[in-house]
Amino acid sequence: MTSVAAEHYRLLVIEDEVDIRRAVGAALRDQHPAIIEASTGQAGVEAVDASHPDLVILDLGLPDLDGLAVCERIRAMTAAPIIVLTARHTESDTVALLNAGADDYITKPFSTQELAARVAAQLRRARVPHAEHEVIVADGLSIDVHRRQASRDGNVIRLTPIEWELLSVLVSDPGRVFTHQQLFAAVWKRAFGDARLYLRVHVTNLRRKIERNPADPRLIITEPGVGYRFISPP
Amino acid sequence: MREARPNLEQAHASFVYILLVLGAAASGEQWLGILVAVLGFLAINYFFQPPFDTLTVGEPSDLLALVAFLSTALVANTLLARARTEAERARKHAEEIETLSQEVRHAEALREASRLKDILMASVSHDLRTPLTAIRAIAQDIAADGSDATARAEIIVGQADRLGKMVADVLDLSRLKAGAFTMHAEVNTAEDLLGATVRQFSGVPDARRIETIIDYSQPALVGTFDFVQSLRVMTNLVDNALRCSHDAVTISVTQMNGSLSFQIADRGPGVLVTERDRIFDAFYRPVGPAADAGAAGLGLSIARQLAEAQGGSVRYSVRPGGGSIFTFELPSAMLEPEETSE
Numbered sequence: 001m002t003s004v005a006a007e008h009y010r011l012l013v014i015e016d017e018v019d020i021r022r023a024v025g026a027a028l029r030d031q032h033p034a035i036i037e038a039s040t041g042q043a044g045v046e047a048v049d050a051s052h053p054d055l056v057i058l059d060l061g062l063p064d065l066d067g068l069a070v071c072e073r074i075r076a077m078t079a080a081p082i083i084v085l086t087a088r089h090t091e092s093d094t095v096a097l098l099n100a101g102a103d104d105y106i107t108k109p110f111s112t113q114e115l116a117a118r119v120a121a122q123l124r125r126a127r128v129p130h131a132e133h134e135v136i137v138a139d140g141l142s143i144d145v146h147r148r149q150a151s152r153d154g155n156v157i158r159l160t161p162i163e164w165e166l167l168s169v170l171v172s173d174p175g176r177v178f179t180h181q182q183l184f185a186a187v188w189k190r191a192f193g194d195a196r197l198y199l200r201v202h203v204t205n206l207r208r209k210i211e212r213n214p215a216d217p218r219l220i221i222t223e224p225g226v227g228y229r230f231i232s233p234p
Numbered sequence: 235m236r237e238a239r240p241n242l243e244q245a246h247a248s249f250v251y252i253l254l255v256l257g258a259a260a261s262g263e264q265w266l267g268i269l270v271a272v273l274g275f276l277a278i279n280y281f282f283q284p285p286f287d288t289l290t291v292g293e294p295s296d297l298l299a300l301v302a303f304l305s306t307a308l309v310a311n312t313l314l315a316r317a318r319t320e321a322e323r324a325r326k327h328a329e330e331i332e333t334l335s336q337e338v339r340h341a342e343a344l345r346e347a348s349r350l351k352d353i354l355m356a357s358v359s360h361d362l363r364t365p366l367t368a369i370r371a372i373a374q375d376i377a378a379d380g381s382d383a384t385a386r387a388e389i390i391v392g393q394a395d396r397l398g399k400m401v402a403d404v405l406d407l408s409r410l411k412a413g414a415f416t417m418h419a420e421v422n423t424a425e426d427l428l429g430a431t432v433r434q435f436s437g438v439p440d441a442r443r444i445e446t447i448i449d450y451s452q453p454a455l456v457g458t459f460d461f462v463q464s465l466r467v468m469t470n471l472v473d474n475a476l477r478c479s480h481d482a483v484t485i486s487v488t489q490m491n492g493s494l495s496f497q498i499a500d501r502g503p504g505v506l507v508t509e510r511d512r513i514f515d516a517f518y519r520p521v522g523p524a525a526d527a528g529a530a531g532l533g534l535s536i537a538r539q540l541a542e543a544q545g546g547s548v549r550y551s552v553r554p555g556g557g558s559i560f561t562f563e564l565p566s567a568m569l570e571p572e573e574t575s576e
Binding site for chain 1: 394425426461
């Protein structure tokens with residue numbers, strides 16, 4: 001992966017606080033020298049139009065435009081991954097941005113390594129067209145997407161249709177955060193309904209079947225107040 | 235009137251007029267009562283006292299009757315008016331008392347807020363300065379000679395994190411006190427909360443000491459609670475438990491009496507009887523050796539308030555065999571089993 005010329009990636013940071021912009025720049029410049037900075041939502045949208053960045057880091061609380069509006073306008077222009085910088089107590093705003101097409105979020109104060117890791121993961125995701133894998137192997141769990149079968153150490157795991165749907169949606173894009181609403185819409189094929197109450201129960205039941213220790217999940221990760229994501233442990 | 239005269243005694247007519255006077259006085263102004271009384275006086279004189287249809291008084295006894303009528307009417311009128319004034323005064327009095335007691339309540343709330351602010355200022359200036367001082371000194375050192383920068387920068391990161399946590403705690407407490415905290419209660423599973431709690435400690439060496447007890451033979455336990463805030467409560471309780479001992483910390487969850495009951499049990503020194511209530515006070519720090527110097531002493535206070543704000547609780551109890559148990563209760567939820575088992 002490191003053989004790909006990293007400097008070819010253009011990153012756009014939309015953030016009004018100059019110190020945070022500087023910190024983000026310091027965290028990423030080693031890997032990605034081409035960093036464009038914008039201090040307002042309007043300037044950010046214009047920069048996306050002008051420079052076609054490969055990844056956008058977007059602060060949730062900009063002074064001029066609503067974060068959601070900026071996110072929607074950027075998403076309408078490019079498929080580049082958007083990582084949202086959020087603060088505590090803003091889960092519902094974060095969910096709105098993820099539903100509007102943002103790919104990931106990171107909460108302030110964040111560690112610079114964590115930010116660099118998220119950026120790398122999103123750039124990797126964007127490069128590798130997903131849903132191409134036929135068999136996904138993660139932490140001893142093997143998921144055969146075409147045969148709709150999951151197994152661990154050769155033993156087939158019996159999943160209910162809903163559990164299978166949940167798992168296949170989550171593994172279709174490893175590393176991506178799915179909001180509760182996105183998962184519900186993808187599994188139940190509708191936006192609202194009583195079944196929404198049961199989403200978390202189904203996730204819990206699914207974990208009991210696929211995780212080594214359901215009380216310490218390593219495959220399906222809870223994003224508190226936001227949703228779930230599937231990750232492959234190293 | 236003249237038609238009624240043959241069938242009506244003067245005394246009867248007077249009664250009717252007195253009723254009119256009282257009605258007039260009761261319905262409103264005192265002057266109306268007086269006016270009706272005078273009109274009644276004249277009407278009785280004119281219609282019912284011989285010589286009829288004049289205002290001349292024939293007999294002295296008639297004059298007495300007229301004067302008696304007028305005085306009765308006026309006295310009754312005055313009494314009524316006085317009663318009304320008294321009632322009005324009483325009502326005003328009650329209103330004043332209500333206003334005053336509201337002011338007293340408001341003043342009490344202000345005093346409480348101000349007391350909290352005083353404690354806050356004292357604590358903030360002391361506790362926040364400690365990590366700031368360390369950060370500044372170490373950063374200055376690095377700026378001066380640059381040696382050992384990596385190790386020193388790590389100390390700065392640690393101190394900055396501590397500072398950040400304190401600021402967050404202080405802000406949360408003031409939000410809670412101001413009632414500005416909105417809870418998003420949703421159907422969640424106990425296991426999801428427990429798993430997210432354990433994950434908060436991933437990468438921390440102490441995490442190896444966390445043990446979980448869940449009965450997987452039973453359907454997943456479900457509750458109605460705010461996941462994010464409940465996670466804060468759990469993280470705080472587990473963090474405390476890990477810090478107060480070097481042995482295993484056990485997290486278990488059961489359901490009873492309409493509640494999910496999370497228990498965090500440690501083998502630490504426990505809490506003195508005299509301090510068991512006070513540990514939940516804001517800015518309270520246990521006496522004796524400071525196990526947690528630097529923390530603002532807000533964790534348990536915030537945890538309890540976050541629990542109560544969503545219909546739950548946090549309680550302390552002694553662990554048999556030594557140590558503490560903190561019990562975090564949340565309202566459980568009932569879901570139709572056929573839906574969940576599908």
